[in-house]
Amino acid sequence: MTDFLATAYRTHAAGSLRAADAGNPVSVAGWVHRRRDLGGIVFLDLRDREGIVQVSFDPSWTPAEVLAEARRLGAEDVVRVDGTVFPRIHGQLNEALETGEIEVRATGLEVLTRAEPLPIQVDYAADEELPGEDLRLRYRYLDLRRPGLLRNFVIRHRAAQAARAYLSQQGFLEVETPLLTRPTPEGARDFLVPSRMHPGEFYALPQSPQIYKQLLMVSGFDRYFQIAKCLRDEDLRADRQPEFTQIDAEMAFVDEDDVFRVAEGLMAAIFREVAGVELETPFPQITFAESMARYGTDKPDLRYGVEIVDVTEVLQDADFRIFQGVRGTEQRIRGLRVPGGARLSRRELDELQEVAKRGGAAGALWVKRGDDGALAGQFAKGVDEGRANAFYEATGLAAGDLFAAVVGHFRGANEGGGVEVDGALDELRRHLARKLDLVDTTRHAWLWVTEFPVFDWDAEHERLVYAHNPFSMPEDGAVQAVLDATREGTPGAEAARALYAMGLRSRAYDAVYNGNELASGSVRIHLPAVQQAVFTALGMDPDEVRAKFGFLLEAYRYGAPPHAGFAFGFDRLVMLLAGAGSLRDVVAFPKTTSARALFEEAPTAIADAQLRDVHVQVRAPGA
RNA sequence: GGGGGCGUAGCUUAGCGGCUCAAAGCGCCGGACUGUCUCUCCGGAGAUCGCGGGUUCGAAUCCCGCCGCUCUCGCCA
Numbered sequence: 001m002t003d004f005l006a007t008a009y010r011t012h013a014a015g016s017l018r019a020a021d022a023g024n025p026v027s028v029a030g031w032v033h034r035r036r037d038l039g040g041i042v043f044l045d046l047r048d049r050e051g052i053v054q055v056s057f058d059p060s061w062t063p064a065e066v067l068a069e070a071r072r073l074g075a076e077d078v079v080r081v082d083g084t085v086f087p088r089i090h091g092q093l094n095e096a097l098e099t100g101e102i103e104v105r106a107t108g109l110e111v112l113t114r115a116e117p118l119p120i121q122v123d124y125a126a127d128e129e130l131p132g133e134d135l136r137l138r139y140r141y142l143d144l145r146r147p148g149l150l151r152n153f154v155i156r157h158r159a160a161q162a163a164r165a166y167l168s169q170q171g172f173l174e175v176e177t178p179l180l181t182r183p184t185p186e187g188a189r190d191f192l193v194p195s196r197m198h199p200g201e202f203y204a205l206p207q208s209p210q211i212y213k214q215l216l217m218v219s220g221f222d223r224y225f226q227i228a229k230c231l232r233d234e235d236l237r238a239d240r241q242p243e244f245t246q247i248d249a250e251m252a253f254v255d256e257d258d259v260f261r262v263a264e265g266l267m268a269a270i271f272r273e274v275a276g277v278e279l280e281t282p283f284p285q286i287t288f289a290e291s292m293a294r295y296g297t298d299k300p301d302l303r304y305g306v307e308i309v310d311v312t313e314v315l316q317d318a319d320f321r322i323f324q325g326v327r328g329t330e331q332r333i334r335g336l337r338v339p340g341g342a343r344l345s346r347r348e349l350d351e352l353q354e355v356a357k358r359g360g361a362a363g364a365l366w367v368k369r370g371d372d373g374a375l376a377g378q379f380a381k382g383v384d385e386g387r388a389n390a391f392y393e394a395t396g397l398a399a400g401d402l403f404a405a406v407v408g409h410f411r412g413a414n415e416g417g418g419v420e421v422d423g424a425l426d427e428l429r430r431h432l433a434r435k436l437d438l439v440d441t442t443r444h445a446w447l448w449v450t451e452f453p454v455f456d457w458d459a460e461h462e463r464l465v466y467a468h469n470p471f472s473m474p475e476d477g478a479v480q481a482v483l484d485a486t487r488e489g490t491p492g493a494e495a496a497r498a499l500y501a502m503g504l505r506s507r508a509y510d511a512v513y514n515g516n517e518l519a520s521g522s523v524r525i526h527l528p529a530v531q532q533a534v535f536t537a538l539g540m541d542p543d544e545v546r547a548k549f550g551f552l553l554e555a556y557r558y559g560a561p562p563h564a565g566f567a568f569g570f571d572r573l574v575m576l577l578a579g580a581g582s583l584r585d586v587v588a589f590p591k592t593t594s595a596r597a598l599f600e601e602a603p604t605a606i607a608d609a610q611l612r613d614v615h616v617q618v619r620a621p622g623a
Numbered sequence: 624g625g626g627g628g629c630g631u632a633g634c635u636u637a638g639c640g641g642c643u644c645a646a647a648g649c650g651c652c653g654g655a656c657u658g659u660c661u662c663u664c665c666g667g668a669g670a671u672c673g674c675g676g677g678u679u680c681g682a683a684u685c686c687c688g689c690c691g692c693u694c695u696c697g698c699c700a
Contacts, residue, residue, distance in 0.1 A: 040657030
């Protein structure tokens, strides 16, 4: 299967040898993974990209000088071995190795290069701790020799190839877009590149190919895709790198359903190719508003079913002061029925306070129903029998269940602009599902979240900000509302708030997988007047728009087709496919959380002459 | 920018109510061993305890500062 790896140095890949090769003379080449010297005979575990095979040196088939040389081998020496494939005798198979049914009986050995003792090992026992990540990044080329890590890059490659094959077959053209571009006016910080030829001017590295792909639609390319590098100069996390990769695509003459069909097909192809999993398509769809109401987040994990229940009407008159405080306000009492949650210990229930606070609530309120069906817990005393029955009816709370509630303002019912606590229920939901093992890890729970808001409200600056993407087309009715509101220029604080309160929706969507936002996209604005109006609503005056987006609006004047697209976070997708815990495990040469490259030591100070070339003078921090 | 955690032989860790505490496993070096596969057995080398300062008769251990890594909030689609 890997005969194509046959070269001047070898006839086979060592790791691809199988029982069917028995009897064949072979040459293999690779690294000394491990050596077992029993005195008279020597075993060698030889490793190459395809795996590990045992080589045996024995006086009955190995010349004495070859055996002597084998005894001098050290870990990670690079060697070439000539020999013959033999089946292992009964009782000596190694089920841990894919090559475990055979071994190579060596007749020749050539040391290609010697390895000095390594600063970090390649071979680890199952229970052995890996070295610190900083060391492994410093010696990344050694860490990448670990079969477990190498495997992630095989997965990554196959995912990329599956994406290319599928999209090509669907009529998409792969087009590269510039890395040296102009700064992005909104969103994340840009990485900047000084221009030598134009003193004082700078390029920016692209945060995404967004504008370019829309221009390609104007050009009539019809369908575009690219596996694109995106760069953002923001603080890092375990699942965030300063440079990352997207599967970026855009289509002309389409609506949401056309995009969803392609994106679903793309994911199905990747999961089929890489994981052997048949995804169920089409993916379910829910609106942003519904997702917030049912799960408290715009990226719900649907591998378990716990949903938010509003119990305001049932409980606001209970004999419990916190509940009574909601009457006559916009506050609501909402919570989660957690099956089997009654078995949590007092200490575990106390933890819920912190969990809820993380989500912005003042705390969590809980009751549980014991095996005898009786209600116990924080607000149990305030709930008389009649009210309890209404409560059970509303929530489905059964014996053995827990109900965890939060009181406060919720999105969609918050005209007064109070602090929203939807996130607290999201935190509680995820925390309790994990704690009680409610997550069905065999499921692949994809969904589309649609109809994101056009605007969010920036309370601090009393202005509108875009919720999803400033290029997303508002829904039919919302287009007119935006045009009306911006006829006289940017609306004032009062009018802006009113516009926000209308709850306008856009034709923007996310693809969510097991609680991870993996893709984002929208039907784009292709009408210059509408795009202009959205920019105006966001507070840009006409001159500013002209300076920042003039080329896009100009392009739209000459016949832009309706278009829509998406971008999948490729690194994150591969991370999930590979079961890796960190993005750094699926990026060949990642940066640390302080955005350093430990192996090549970037970033680095630059000599004055080189700075002079690009007309840049370094200013000390704070100066 | 804020907060938490970590930093002891090449690697992973123990030691951290201060004064025989610098220890173990892996790796490395030397020796023995003819069927191992985390080979086994015997012996050995290897550490200015992240850096700088302070407290103390005495600091890996206590205090302050800095650096690095990491998690996280802000930020980020």
